[in-house]
Amino acid sequence: MSGPAGIAGLVPHAGAMVLLDRVEAWDAAGITCFARSHLDAANPLRRAGRLGAVAGIEYGLQAAALHGALAAGEVPQPAGYLASLRGVALLAERLDDPALGALRVAARLERQEEGGLIYGFEIGSEAGRMLLSGRAAIALPRLA
Secondary structure, eight states, X not given: OOHHHHHHTTSSOOGXXXXXXXXXXXXXXXXXEEEOGGGOTTOTTOBTTBOBGGXXXXXXXXXXXXXXXXXXXXXXXXXXXXXXXXXXXXXXXXXXXXXXXXXXXXXEEEXXXXXXXXXXXXXXXXXXXXXXXXXXXXXXXXXX
């Protein structure tokens, strides 16, 4: 699995909402991905021509979804629902600055139960500058 097309087959997103470009590494504990979609003028998360740092949360959640699919043997998982965000730290105003280069998107699984997951996430610049971080609780639908 490589590139946005391979990623699109594993996450509950389509078209321009597939934000991640490639997986750098993953294991049972977490995943590290890279993205350049934050520089695309057609990025669907842009508002008033800009991409605020808060949009980075979606990058972290997509990395978590991709990690879940890879950990399940490259089986797409049902869409989860964001139940809560905690400890979100926005350390930049915007993500659409070309000087940032590619975004490094990391998600680590902190807890997994039948009804949901907790992931920590961090978004950084290609050069290593931390841009945002936080934790997300994701509720999973009950399967019949």
